[in-house]
Ligand code: SF4
């Protein structure tokens with residue numbers, strides 16, 4: 001129902017006015033009415049703002065700073081300003097397809113003077129939509145798989161450590177180690193199951209081994225962090241996974257947790273802490289390795305003579321302010337030339353995988369002219385990069401597919417872990 | 430309308446299936462169990478009928494590995510009203526005859542107007558639960574159904590035949606229906622609702638008649654299929670692969 005349109009008609013009617021038998025019809029009559037914007041119902045805005053966490057939706061004053069920085073708007077028609085305006089004109093965000101397009105990349109929040117916070121608004125509204133039974137089919141499958149198997153890829157929980165069999169260095173599993181370790185490495189779902197994610201996990205294992213890190217992984221005791229599911233509206237699933245993971249983290253003794261993915265980093269460092277009081281030292285692998293650069297550098301013996309550009313993961317960069325560690329690692333690789341894209345660091349583009357986007361590919365495609373990952377790959381190619389380096393397990397497969405679909409097969413997509421490993425071992429990818 | 434859904438907990442095929450040592454069945458300690466996919470549709474269809482025609486939905490299954498509660502809580506979160514599990518000294522595998530016997534004993538007591546069940550299940554793939562339930566309960570059966578609507582005293586069901594022919598049956602109640610697919614894809618049960626159910630819902634326990642023993646046929650051997658041939662992957666860049674293809678064709682006398 002379009003609540004606003006009736007009002008528009010009513011206002012147009014005012015243009016026709018006959019006063020004391022004199023026809024004074026004309027657009028000027030509208031000046032005697034309130035401006036159109038006042039005529040719209042605030043109900044649908046209030047409906048969003050009434051949800052805990054989504055209050056800031058109603059603070060928008062339509063300045064539009066958020067629109068040009070929104071990665072979805074760049075390939076479609078989006079942004080907080082537009083969502084607010086649509087709500088004024090009768091679009092109910094709870095049932096609109098718009099609800100599922102935001103990747104929670106946080107670029108709008110960065111520039112918004114009113115701190116309209118989509119990173120909180122989206123999960124709040126989506127949670128209600130999920131409870132009311134509005135879930136895009138693809139996303140529903142990812143939710144169900146995560147609930148059943150502990151990972152959104154729908155792979156067996158029992159096989160979570162199967163990738164370690166491919167490793168040429170030992171990958172210790174906590175349950176077998178039966179002793180405290182220095183570092184607990186939370187591997188994550190995509191590095192455990194996705195073929196290209198496994199490549200990064202194997203590289204990480206070799207690097208940790210070469211550095212002599214005393215570490216262990218949880219193996220079959222590890223489950224997905226659940227944060228992207230939470231951002232996509234499945235708070236209950238997130239809580240269930242968080243309770244499981246925290247009980248596993250607490251089962252063993254360790255000093256520092258290292259995570260492969262920025263989403264997991266956000267989950268443990270922020271959400272598990274705020275909601276469950278889990279407060280332990282955590283680092284993303286780029287931070288962990290950058291701190292050990294003095295030990296790492298001598299291992300990087302071989303040149304990797306490639307022109308590399310780096311895609312800042314939203315949940316490492318904007319969400320946690322870490323821009324330097326990944327760059328320090330790339331610059332430590334001999335022969336490697338690091339070039340920056342226009343949209344980098346604070347204004348970095350988004351791969352489209354965050355906030356549930358990872359599991360909404362076809363859905364989002366119906367609302368955008370190209371995938372966000374394709375937009376990004378075109379940018380990397382335009383800068384003449386030979387390699388698009390990433391530091392988030394969501395991104396490798398997204399960008400590789402995008403490189404192919406945009407005809408940029410020459411552009412290789414590699415995790416920083418893989419590039420370090422190449423330099424360590426002297427093999428080319 | 431009193432609707433009962435008979436469900437089955439079956440081995441998950443997301444796992445690579447391991448066989449037991451004597452090769453007579455799966456190694457049930459090494460597989461996870463999930464709800465039979467067709468039963469998910471039966472539950473959805475039951476809830477749809479309830480929403481359209483009113484009534485009550487009870488979901489019942491045999492608790493094969495003592496992990497059925499989660500499945501039942503999910504069904505309740507999706508809109509079922511009651512849940513029951515058949516318990517006893519039970520260990521997998523339970524063949525479909527025993528399954529049907531126990532389910533029929535339990536369902537008979539519930540006085541159903543309509544019994545829905547998945548048309549088949551991955552564990553035995555014989556599609557017999559529905560027909561056997563109907564036989565035990567002395568009710569009519571229609572299987573491979575893709576939609577059920579209820580009116581006074583009967584249900585109309587749709588069935589799709591090969592070659593694109595559709596049939597519509599009117600089935601007098603009580604009846605057993607084997608569901609191939611619900612009218613709509615199974616709805617999503619938010620985990621928070623499932624967890625609420627886990628806290629508040631009561632699951633009725635029904636004792637299995639453990640004396641019942643089916644001796645009709647016995648599974649003698651289960652094995653993984655032996656692959657007849659294998660594909661040869663040609664590796665290398667385009668030039669190299671092209672050369673290999675030419676060599677191969679020459680080798681077979683085709684060039
Ligand atoms: S930047 Fe903030 S205040 Fe301005 S239009 Fe966007 S959401 Fe509204």
Ligand code: SF4
Nearest residue numbers: 070102103105106108
């Ligand atoms: S969080 Fe990102 S994708 Fe969502 S509206 Fe803001 S800029 Fe757009």
